[in-house]
Each structure stands twice: as C-alpha cells, then as structure tokens.
Amino acid sequence: MLPRLSLLARSALKGAGAARGVRVVSTLPEMPPCDFQPTPYKGISYEDAMHRRKTNLTPALLTYYKKPVMVYQGHMQWLWDVHGQRYLDLFAGIVTVSVGHCHPKVKEAAKEQLDLLWHTTNVYMHPPIHEYAEKLTSYLPGDLKVCYFTNSGSEANDLALLMARLHTGSFDVISFRNAYHGASPYTMGLTAHSTWTYNVASGFGHHHTMNPDVYRGLWGGAHCRDSPVQTDRSCSCAAGECMAKDMYLEQLHEVLRYSTGKRVAGFWAEAIQGVGGAIQYPKGFLKEAFAMIRERGGICIADEVQTGFGRLGSHFWGFQTHDVMPDMVVMAKGIGNGYPLAAVVTTPEIAQSMTQALHLNTFGGNPVACAVGSAVLDVMEEDSTQQNSADVGTYFLLELARLRDEFSIVGDVRGKGLMIGLELVKDKGTKEPLPGPDVISIWEDIKDMGVLIGKGGFYGNNSADVGTYFLLELARLRDEFSIVGDVRGKGLMIGLELVKDKGTKEPLPGPDVISIWEDIKDMGVLIGKGGFYGNVFRIKPPMCLTKQDVDFGVAIIRRALEKYSEQTQQTKAAAVN
Structure with a gap:
C-alpha cells in the first residue's frame, strides 16, 4: 500500500475561471485494499533496464512519463512496479486488459493448452x-x-x-x-x-x-x-x-x-x-x-x-x-x-x-x-463485466463531470461505460488545449499518487475510460473545476478534456496537461492521454474495477487538479506583485 501523503493546503480558481476563495484542506485517500501479495522482484535493475532500452530497442518506442514506470506484476485492476509500488490501472494496457490482469481462469486456460x-x-x-x-x-x-x-x-x-x-x-x-x-x-x-x-x-x-x-x-x-x-x-x-x-x-x-x-x-x-x-x-x-x-x-x-x-x-x-x-x-x-x-x-x-x-x-x-x-x-459472463461497466462507469463519469464545473482547465468529460475521456483546456471559451507540459505534469502527479490513466487525442490533452458510476463521479469534477471542459463516454470508455477556457474550448496547453498527468501517476494512478491536442485523459480500465476504486481514482485526479490550480494562482499572484 502507498504511504499516506502529507496534507497540502491550496487555493484555486473555481468555476469558469472565477475566483471563489480558498479550498478546504483535503487529505489523500488510502488505496483500496488488495489481498494479493506480489512476488519479490529479483530481476535487472531499473537503471540497467533503461540502459538496455536505449541501446537495444527502437528509439521510436513510446514511453509514458518522465520517469517511466517499470511494471513487474499485475493482478486484476492492480499493477506493481519493480520497486514494490502499487498502482490502480485505469488504462488497461491501452484498453486491452478486459477482465483483469492475470485473471485466474484465463491463466489456467492458457496453461492447460x-x-x-x-x-x-x-x-x-x-x-x-x-x-x-x-x-x-x-x-x-x-x-x-x-x-x-x-x-x-x-x-x-x-x-x-x-x-x-x-x-x-x-x-x-x-x-x-x-x-x-x-x-x-x-x-x-x-x-x-x-x-x-x-x-x-x-x-x-x-x-x-x-x-x-x-x-x-x-x-x-x-x-x-x-x-x-x-x-x-x-x-x-x-x-x-x-x-x-x-x-x-x-x-x-x-x-x-x-x-x-x-x-x-x-x-x-x-x-x-x-x-x-x-x-x-x-x-x-x-x-x-x-x-x-x-x-x-x-x-x-x-x-x-x-x-x-x-x-x-x-x-x-x-x-x-x-x-x-x-x-x-x-x-x-x-x-x-x-x-x-x-x-x-x-x-x-x-x-x-x-x-x-x-x-x-x-x-x-x-x-x-x-x-x-x-x-x-466465459469470465465476462461469470463476472458480469458488461453490467459492471455500466454501473461503475456511469458513476465514474458523473464524478468526473463535477471536476469540469470546479476546475477551469477541465473543458469536457465524456464517454460511456468504462470508456471515458477528460479534456484539459487552457481556455473554456476558445477550447485552446492545455499545453503539453502542463498536461503531463498533472498526469505524472496522478501516477505518483498511485493511479495510472491514458493520455491521447490530437493535442495529447484529453481522455480516460471506466462505467456508469465512474461517469457520474467524473461529471462532478466538470462542474467543480473550470479547466475540466468535458466529461464524456459510456460504460468503461471515458474521456475527460482539459481546457484553458470553457467558453472558447481552447485546449489546455500541453505542458500544463503533462504536469497534471505526471502528478496523477506520482500519487499511484495510471491513466492514458490522447485526443488530437493531447489534452484528453483516457480512462479505460479493466472491467473488474469497483466503485471503491473509482472513489480513489477520482480523489487522486481531483487532488492533481487542485495542485495545478493552486500553482497557477500563485504564479499569477507573483506576476502581479
């Protein structure tokens, strides 16, 4: 389990760019429990792997995050890196792990064959x-x-x-x-x-x-x-x-x-x-x-x-x-x-x-x-993964939508089921994408807090995937944060778009999107990033995700947005002084 991180006081812009005072001090949630114990890692060092990667693998190979996560073992919706850090996987190997990492029944079928x-x-x-x-x-x-x-x-x-x-x-x-x-x-x-x-x-x-x-x-x-x-x-x-x-x-x-x-x-x-x-x-x-x-x-x-x-x-x-x-x-x-x-x-x-x-x-x-x-x-039938995508995904989407109304950089939250996108913008009016480095900063922060999500879209500023519960939870973020321009999707395919201005829908600049993305990763959540402008967080987790996992993931994304908003406000205040 991740250690509990320190409390951080912050003030931020709320709504469509309007100041609404100081935010309440919040705590980071504990990671949901997991009764699976990973085996100790005894392979090559992280530094050795990075050297071999640069020497023996194509330079065109895409790697997420400034300090890439070196994953060692997986179980259902969880991943562990070689340092023993546990992550909530909200990107599922680019929408690929459907019923869970190393699902016991699937693993047994492979062994038998x-x-x-x-x-x-x-x-x-x-x-x-x-x-x-x-x-x-x-x-x-x-x-x-x-x-x-x-x-x-x-x-x-x-x-x-x-x-x-x-x-x-x-x-x-x-x-x-x-x-x-x-x-x-x-x-x-x-x-x-x-x-x-x-x-x-x-x-x-x-x-x-x-x-x-x-x-x-x-x-x-x-x-x-x-x-x-x-x-x-x-x-x-x-x-x-x-x-x-x-x-x-x-x-x-x-x-x-x-x-x-x-x-x-x-x-x-x-x-x-x-x-x-x-x-x-x-x-x-x-x-x-x-x-x-x-x-x-x-x-x-x-x-x-x-x-x-x-x-x-x-x-x-x-x-x-x-x-x-x-x-x-x-x-x-x-x-x-x-x-x-x-x-x-x-x-x-x-x-x-x-x-x-x-x-x-x-x-x-x-x-x-x-x-x-x-x-x-067989597992999809036995575990009712489609119904779980509907229930958990919609909850997730609506929770993210609350961020759209709270943060000025969340331009859109969209999706269905466990396919969700969150788009980051610099301006909600023009929809100018949030700069790539900013998107990555938030993304990294989410990762560092224990959640892994994707990042995509044309501007690299917008998408994340999960279900009905997830959609509903994310929808709250749209209402809470002025940078959350849109929350969209269905089931466990969700996107959250970050914007600079909700009115113009100007995408949140790439550097800003990356900053938030990195922050999310550092807190233990892995998400994707995509969209034409690269300002959409892509949330498409394994379909075994639970509502407890959603609550943790949304809390981490919220914390990364709060941190970004606090830093932005401090930068503006320093410029005035």
Missing part, C-alpha cells in the same frame, strides 16, 4: 479454433458468422480493407478525421491523425469526412451524446431532431459527391473514438451514414478494437449503441485480455472474396490464443 499444443498453423485442424469461432460468433447478430483470426487490430483492419475492396470491386474508402484504425503502411491511410502518420505514400483511395465531434466540432448541442454527461453547449432543436447530426451528414454527402467515384468500397467507424479522445457522435448519425454508404455500393465496417466486449456497458458491441448492423466487425485488444489475438468477422458472402487467392496468417487463431479468447468470454 500450453501442455497440449502451442502451434500448428491453420493448414492443420485443431479443436480450439473451431470451438472458439462458434462461441465468438454467437455474440454477434445476423449473418456475421465467418471469422478470420489475426494477432492485432492493425492486422485485422488490413484484412478488412482488402476484403472490402475485393468484395465490392471498388477502391475508395472513407473514415473520420481524427480516427485511428492502425499504424501499418496499409491502415495508415484509414487513420486520420497526423501524430501517427509518416511522410510516405499510404492514403491512395482514402477519404476523410469531418469528425462529428459535438464538443469541439462546428456543431453540437446539449442532447447529442449517448452518455449520462452532455456538453455544455446550448441546443434549440425540437424533440426528435438534431441539427448537428444533419450538418455532419451533409459533410459526408459532400465527400461522396466530390471526392469519390460513383461507388465506394467501405466506411470505417468506431462507436466512440478511442485514440482520438473518447469522441462521441450525435445520436442517429451512424445509422444514416451507413445508409448513405450502402447507396453507393459500399460496405460498413465497425471497428470494435476498443469499444467491444461490453466495455460501453449497455451493449456487448459498440455498434449496437448506434442501432446499426455492420457488414464486417474488426476486434482486438479486450478479446484476449492482453494475449495477442484479433479477428475480423463478416458474412459468408463477403468472406468468399478471399478465395480469389491464397491467404494465411501464420499465428492467427493458434491453439493458445483460442483457448485464452474462449476463457475471456
């Missing part, structure tokens, strides 16, 4: 792949019955892109700006996020329509999102109407009218954008967008790499929250709880397109991967 058979390739038959394919497709509606197993989301989207073009005989494909569908040379064109794009030929035949972002986009209102927490934008739409949806659909129509041929191959969409910062679209948008694509002869591909397997709480698949039926579903990450496993599931008719030539994935659908995938589905 390892004693029987590891690998054959699919030129031979083996029982696990047939049993698992039938079990997996039983969770999908309609004619989505044919599986192609791969090892990663990028591989799966590669294959889906090839299949869409072969089946339709067309070449043009469409995805959203700010979307992420992989970083391979083939999928880089689908990804419309410059931070993941190299200056090489990769986008031939790829077109990007305007991202229907109801918080930061041109259009959006107070009732657009399928989330317990809405934006702070006004809305004059009549019941059953949505001007934002209609305007974004017109943008898609313009792409089809001017940029593509008369027929298209396919349209890619995440139910909620993950890497892009837990961005949610207007309700009803995807249903009408799918119809427009099909009128042009294209097929519709649901990218469920981050949103699938019950993470959004209300449904097992993210596309079901939009009331749409895709022609193809791409899945990875949570499917294997951290084991390399991914899949494309489609209809028998579309699957026939791959018979035009030979196709083989050496490791796709290997016996161990299938055994693990099957056990993950």
Whole structure:
C-alpha cells in the first residue's frame, strides 16, 4: 500500500475561471485494499533496464512519463512496479486488459493448452479454433458468422480493407478525421491523425469526412451524446431532431459527391473514438451514414478494437449503441485480455472474396490464443463485466463531470461505460488545449499518487475510460473545476478534456496537461492521454474495477487538479506583485 501523503493546503480558481476563495484542506485517500501479495522482484535493475532500452530497442518506442514506470506484476485492476509500488490501472494496457490482469481462469486456460499444443498453423485442424469461432460468433447478430483470426487490430483492419475492396470491386474508402484504425503502411491511410502518420505514400483511395465531434466540432448541442454527461453547449432543436447530426451528414454527402467515384468500397467507424479522445457522435448519425454508404455500393465496417466486449456497458458491441448492423466487425485488444489475438468477422458472402487467392496468417487463431479468447468470454459472463461497466462507469463519469464545473482547465468529460475521456483546456471559451507540459505534469502527479490513466487525442490533452458510476463521479469534477471542459463516454470508455477556457474550448496547453498527468501517476494512478491536442485523459480500465476504486481514482485526479490550480494562482499572484 502507498504511504499516506502529507496534507497540502491550496487555493484555486473555481468555476469558469472565477475566483471563489480558498479550498478546504483535503487529505489523500488510502488505496483500496488488495489481498494479493506480489512476488519479490529479483530481476535487472531499473537503471540497467533503461540502459538496455536505449541501446537495444527502437528509439521510436513510446514511453509514458518522465520517469517511466517499470511494471513487474499485475493482478486484476492492480499493477506493481519493480520497486514494490502499487498502482490502480485505469488504462488497461491501452484498453486491452478486459477482465483483469492475470485473471485466474484465463491463466489456467492458457496453461492447460500450453501442455497440449502451442502451434500448428491453420493448414492443420485443431479443436480450439473451431470451438472458439462458434462461441465468438454467437455474440454477434445476423449473418456475421465467418471469422478470420489475426494477432492485432492493425492486422485485422488490413484484412478488412482488402476484403472490402475485393468484395465490392471498388477502391475508395472513407473514415473520420481524427480516427485511428492502425499504424501499418496499409491502415495508415484509414487513420486520420497526423501524430501517427509518416511522410510516405499510404492514403491512395482514402477519404476523410469531418469528425462529428459535438464538443469541439462546428456543431453540437446539449442532447447529442449517448452518455449520462452532455456538453455544455446550448441546443434549440425540437424533440426528435438534431441539427448537428444533419450538418455532419451533409459533410459526408459532400465527400461522396466530390471526392469519390460513383461507388465506394467501405466506411470505417468506431462507436466512440478511442485514440482520438473518447469522441462521441450525435445520436442517429451512424445509422444514416451507413445508409448513405450502402447507396453507393459500399460496405460498413465497425471497428470494435476498443469499444467491444461490453466495455460501453449497455451493449456487448459498440455498434449496437448506434442501432446499426455492420457488414464486417474488426476486434482486438479486450478479446484476449492482453494475449495477442484479433479477428475480423463478416458474412459468408463477403468472406468468399478471399478465395480469389491464397491467404494465411501464420499465428492467427493458434491453439493458445483460442483457448485464452474462449476463457475471456466465459469470465465476462461469470463476472458480469458488461453490467459492471455500466454501473461503475456511469458513476465514474458523473464524478468526473463535477471536476469540469470546479476546475477551469477541465473543458469536457465524456464517454460511456468504462470508456471515458477528460479534456484539459487552457481556455473554456476558445477550447485552446492545455499545453503539453502542463498536461503531463498533472498526469505524472496522478501516477505518483498511485493511479495510472491514458493520455491521447490530437493535442495529447484529453481522455480516460471506466462505467456508469465512474461517469457520474467524473461529471462532478466538470462542474467543480473550470479547466475540466468535458466529461464524456459510456460504460468503461471515458474521456475527460482539459481546457484553458470553457467558453472558447481552447485546449489546455500541453505542458500544463503533462504536469497534471505526471502528478496523477506520482500519487499511484495510471491513466492514458490522447485526443488530437493531447489534452484528453483516457480512462479505460479493466472491467473488474469497483466503485471503491473509482472513489480513489477520482480523489487522486481531483487532488492533481487542485495542485495545478493552486500553482497557477500563485504564479499569477507573483506576476502581479
């Protein structure tokens, strides 16, 4: 357990940048108890590992935090580093650990299969792949019955892109700006996020329509999102109407009218954008967008790499929250709880397109991967992880939303279930992102207090994932802090956006976002960071998270925001004097 940290008095700006006096002295909460005892670490030293990393690993390898966390062991929602420090993991290995680190039942299934058979390739038959394919497709509606197993989301989207073009005989494909569908040379064109794009030929035949972002986009209102927490934008739409949806659909129509041929191959969409910062679209948008694509002869591909397997709480698949039926579903990450496993599931008719030539994935659908995938589905049923995502995620989201109203830098809190984003801004009016170093400072502080969250979005200032309880708790932060611009998401896929001004939605500058992020880490919580401006905290924890864990995580995030606000006020006071 982390030692209890000292009390810190602080005063800060409250509301939309207005001073409301001195904050009450608060204490940091004790970490929730954990009856698991990690084994003592006896491996190479931290310093030796850093040296080997610099010498033997690619310099392009991304590492979180100024002093990276060297993780040694995991159990359910907890991680331990080589120094024995325990962390609450709210990022789940980038939305990958679904039922918990080293879940006993999944671990036992892997061990049993390892004693029987590891690998054959699919030129031979083996029982696990047939049993698992039938079990997996039983969770999908309609004619989505044919599986192609791969090892990663990028591989799966590669294959889906090839299949869409072969089946339709067309070449043009469409995805959203700010979307992420992989970083391979083939999928880089689908990804419309410059931070993941190299200056090489990769986008031939790829077109990007305007991202229907109801918080930061041109259009959006107070009732657009399928989330317990809405934006702070006004809305004059009549019941059953949505001007934002209609305007974004017109943008898609313009792409089809001017940029593509008369027929298209396919349209890619995440139910909620993950890497892009837990961005949610207007309700009803995807249903009408799918119809427009099909009128042009294209097929519709649901990218469920981050949103699938019950993470959004209300449904097992993210596309079901939009009331749409895709022609193809791409899945990875949570499917294997951290084991390399991914899949494309489609209809028998579309699957026939791959018979035009030979196709083989050496490791796709290997016996161990299938055994693990099957056990993950069993655990999801036994542990009711989807329902937990709904309950805990919504609570988390609403608690974070309170920070949005309390801190001026929290521009938005958004999400659904245990997929949550918190966006940091410099100005809520302009939505200027909080500077990267500031975001990282807060992020680091959260980590140092014992909580690990993600960081993403275009500006690197915005996202975090968890469920209904989590969403409700985070929503309180939006109301409490002027820098919390938005809390959004659904289930255990949550984003919290930090802003400099809530009115303009100017993102909180990167240095400020990083400062908060580092602070969160130093207090023992690990979260992600993303979004186009890098000002969104990404909260997407293992789906075994509890409400007690949420209370601890929210308290740590609150403390990091308070610390940042106190330091900002002191800096301003010193400048005046």
